[in-house]
Amino acid sequence: MEIDREDGRTPNQLRPLACSRNILHRPHGSASWSQGDTKVLAAVYGPKAGAKKNENAEKACFEVIWKPKTGQIGKVEKEYEMIMKRTIQSICVLTVNPNTTTSVIIQVVHDDGSLLPCAINAACAALVDAGIPMKHLAVAICCCLADSGYVVLDPNKLEEKKMTAFAYLVFPNTTLSVLSEGSSVAKGESVEHGIITSVTHGLMSVDDYFLCVENGRAATASLSAFFRKNFQQSQRDSSKAG
Amino acid sequence: MEGRLNNMWRLTVNESKFVESALQSELRVDGRGLYDYRKLTIKFGKESGSSEVQLGQTHVMAFVTAQLVQPYKDRPNEGSFSIFTVFSPMADPSFEPGHPGESAVELGRIIDRALRESRAVDTESLCVLAGKLVWSVRIDLHILDNGGNLVDAANIAALAALLTFRRPDCTVGGENSQEVIIHPPEEREPLPLIIHHLPVAFTFGFFNKGSILVMDPTYVEEAVMCGRMTVTVNANGDICAIQKPGEEGVNQSVILHCLRLASSRAAATTKIIREAVEAYNRERSSQKVKRHHTLAKSEVLGPVVVV
Numbered sequence: 001m002e003i004d005r006e007d008g009r010t011p012n013q014l015r016p017l018a019c020s021r022n023i024l025h026r027p028h029g030s031a032s033w034s035q036g037d038t039k040v041l042a043a044v045y046g047p048k049a050g051a052k053k054n055e056n057a058e059k060a061c062f063e064v065i066w067k068p069k070t071g072q073i074g075k076v077e078k079e080y081e082m083i084m085k086r087t088i089q090s091i092c093v094l095t096v097n098p099n100t101t102t103s104v105i106i107q108v109v110h111d112d113g114s115l116l117p118c119a120i121n122a123a124c125a126a127l128v129d130a131g132i133p134m135k136h137l138a139v140a141i142c143c144c145l146a147d148s149g150y151v152v153l154d155p156n157k158l159e160e161k162k163m164t165a166f167a168y169l170v171f172p173n174t175t176l177s178v179l180s181e182g183s184s185v186a187k188g189e190s191v192e193h194g195i196i197t198s199v200t201h202g203l204m205s206v207d208d209y210f211l212c213v214e215n216g217r218a219a220t221a222s223l224s225a226f227f228r229k230n231f232q233q234s235q236r237d238s239s240k241a242g
Numbered sequence: 243m244e245g246r247l248n249n250m251w252r253l254t255v256n257e258s259k260f261v262e263s264a265l266q267s268e269l270r271v272d273g274r275g276l277y278d279y280r281k282l283t284i285k286f287g288k289e290s291g292s293s294e295v296q297l298g299q300t301h302v303m304a305f306v307t308a309q310l311v312q313p314y315k316d317r318p319n320e321g322s323f324s325i326f327t328v329f330s331p332m333a334d335p336s337f338e339p340g341h342p343g344e345s346a347v348e349l350g351r352i353i354d355r356a357l358r359e360s361r362a363v364d365t366e367s368l369c370v371l372a373g374k375l376v377w378s379v380r381i382d383l384h385i386l387d388n389g390g391n392l393v394d395a396a397n398i399a400a401l402a403a404l405l406t407f408r409r410p411d412c413t414v415g416g417e418n419s420q421e422v423i424i425h426p427p428e429e430r431e432p433l434p435l436i437i438h439h440l441p442v443a444f445t446f447g448f449f450n451k452g453s454i455l456v457m458d459p460t461y462v463e464e465a466v467m468c469g470r471m472t473v474t475v476n477a478n479g480d481i482c483a484i485q486k487p488g489e490e491g492v493n494q495s496v497i498l499h500c501l502r503l504a505s506s507r508a509a510a511t512t513k514i515i516r517e518a519v520e521a522y523n524r525e526r527s528s529q530k531v532k533r534h535h536t537l538a539k540s541e542v543l544g545p546v547v548v549v
Contacts, residue, residue: 024387025299026334026461037288041386043332065339067330070305070382105332107384109303110288 006158014141014154014219019121019230021129027105029130033122036156037112042122044130047100055101059094065105066119080106080116087120087140087170087197093133102132113156114142116168116199121223128231137173137227138196139220142166143212145204151215165202167209169216172196173224250336253465261466265454270463277457277503282511284402284518290432291407295399298460299389301333304399305382306407310422313369313376321368323379325354325400334388334461345392350383352485353397356441356474360482363404364436370412370422377409379435390460393472397443398515405440405519408432441482442511443474444504452492455500471497473504477512481505 005011015036024030027043034040051061064081066073088104104126106119117140124137144155144166152159160166172194195213204212261271268276280298287294291306313320327350329337337343342350357363368377381403383396411430412422447459448469459467469490474483481501486492 024301024332025389026387027332030332039287041332043386045331045335048335065331067328067332067384070307070326070380103331105330107303107330107332107386110292112288 011152029126031125039109040119040122041107042126043105044126045103047097057099060097061101067107069108096133113160139173139223140170141216143216165204167200170197171220258466279458286522293402297395300395301387302395302399303384304403306403308379308409311378318373320365321376325350325381327383333385356483439476441474445472475508477509
């Protein structure tokens with residue numbers, strides 16, 4: 001039995017993606033990422049001298065500032081900042097610039113569901129634009145669970161409200177994850193198929209959670225392909241200009 | 243604290259001398275004339291009341307929202323509006339997150355004064371139930387990229403957002419006419435705000451002890467200039483607000499010259515804003531026609547699928 005989504009998508013279909021980089025002049029790196037109507041702007045200021053208090057001075061430090069569309073910063077925004085900071089710390093190479101602080105600023109332009117994954121994708125694109133050394137990219141997706149037990153990907157705001165539970169999942173985007181034959185198998189589960197971050201809201205059974213993870217990981221292939229195509233295209237454009 | 247100061251961008255002596263000596267020969271670093279403005283683009287977002295303005299390298303976004311609140315005791319028949327300025331750390335490495343600094347507050351006050359004192363936004367039409375419920379309009383200005391002259395860009399963004407904002411229609415009903423029913427946009431078309439005129443801001447920079455005048459300074463020129471003035475005028479030639487916050491003293495004739503320059507440009511800028519708003523309204527009304535089509539389609543398909 002197929003679920004009927006309002007905008008006519010299938011349960012595993014993502015909304016149209018759009019990404020543009022280097023849109024702002026003062027920040028060292030900037031990107032805007034939109035999934036359907038949800039649009040997020042990310043800006044990166046490269047390594048500044050000095051680590052913050054209570055931070056390890058032997059490693060590079062990251063700070064994330066989340067700016068909502070209207071209103072003051074509340075607990076929800078602080079939570080998003082913390083999740084994004086941990087995610088970025090795990091994908092960036094921390095040993096290259098010790099005792100420095102890199103700031104990532106997120107501005108919500110429009111929220112139509114699946115906001116945190118959109119912000120993480122925007123932050124990755126902005127970090128690439130700024131040239132911050134990273135181990136690999138992160139690809140984020142929102143999977144939610146409908147009443148009937150169906151897993152639906154990339155919900156919009158109305159769908160998110162109707163769902164019983166949803167999970168934000170962030171997967172690594174290594175080059176090896178595309179070529180499944182060449183992947184290294186370590187203790188049965190290959191390393192590239194790990195989960196970087198997982199945030200769940202609502203009640204879901206363990207089996208349902210694993211179903212979400214399966215579907216999410218399958219969808220990240222198309223997101224990774226989009227990332228790759230987008231970056232390669234801009235590289236080609238800049239090499240033509242140069 | 244010292245770490246933060248070390249990271250601040252400071253203009254080098256070479257750059258400031260270059261800018262000043264170029265201005266002596268009436269040349270600006272980016273090749274503009276002294277009174278030329280940079281390229282202005284006005285774009286709108288998905289929701290009503292959201293605008294994005296680019297003035298050269300300066301990038302500003304404005305969001306307008308409204309909610310029903312109790313009116314002020316001394317103005318029971320009038321709605322209210324308030325402006326919140328956010329100098330996002332995205333715009334400039336020296337902007338700190340958290341509490342707005344002096345320049346953020348000043349920018350908000352200049353725009354607020356121009357709109358409020360000159361009665362550009364009609365507040366009496368925002369009254370729903372006298373003494374009980376009125377609409378309170380909130381304008382959030384986000385500075386995304388500081389390329390200089392934030393006041394002008396933010397002012398245009400605020401005006402564009404106010405012109406395209408639609409508030410929900412509400413009727414007073416129930417017993418004693420004390421209940422207010424807010425109609426969702428699907429039921430009744432949301433209403434625009436009544437804007438009587440558009441106060442547009444023009445910023446001037448003074449160099450060389452007030453003898454050289456420049457319009458629309460970039461952030462490099464702002465770091466060099468010795469004084470500035472913002473004049474807010476509307477297309478009718480009325481002066482809505484003037485702001486000259488201290489700094490270098492300037493001759494009266496120069497001030498009058500600035501006022502004349504500003505009023506001569508007001509009509510052109512107002513036209514640009516109105517044209518952008520017209521184009522956006524046309525596009526939105528044509529989109530609405532398509533929406534009804536898809537709604538009708540799904541209504542037809544719905545029952546068929548269930549069976």
